[in-house]
Ligand code: SF4
């Protein structure tokens with residue numbers, strides 16, 4: 001079976017840490033957009049972008065929420081960039097058990113950036129629009145991706161063949177086919 005490929009848009013927010021001044025505008029608009037009803041309140045603790053601040057060290061790191069992590073990571077890295085020492089978790093996007101960021105304050109449920117999904121779609125994510133210092137830059141690029149539906153079909157088909165004839169038989173046939181193709 002031929003696996004089809006199609007393009008997928010990868011949305012990224014590029015963060016220019018050197019331009020962030022810690023004004024919190026991104027946190028305010030993100031939490032307001034995700035309030036229920038929309039724009040009824042704003043609370044940075046509910047924002048899907050948080051700014052790690054250390055004003056004495058002149059450190060401001062905007063980080064938008066990524067995946068939920070079930071467990072804390074065992075090894076962490078320290079970064080020193082341009083003479084500034086960043087906290088071990090400063091660049092991490094996970095909602096994880098070791099800190100409070102990226103968790104809904106009432107329920108404790110993990111928060112994840114949705115690039116401000118809305119209908120009709122926004123031209124740019126709101127935090128990017130509200131960052132007047134241009135510390136947040138929106139980028140969309142196209143990447144070729146295998147058609148997941150087709151792969152799923154293939155997997156189901158292989159599973160039923162393996163159930164019918166046994167996995168060894170199927171593996172033998174695939175090995176024989178690949179050897180004869182090479183030859
Ligand atoms: S709006 Fe921009 S400058 Fe202000 S805290 Fe957020 S990223 Fe930093």
Ligand code: SF4
Nearest residue numbers: 030049113116125127
């Ligand atoms: S892209 Fe939207 S959802 Fe994601 S952090 Fe920015 S404002 Fe929040």
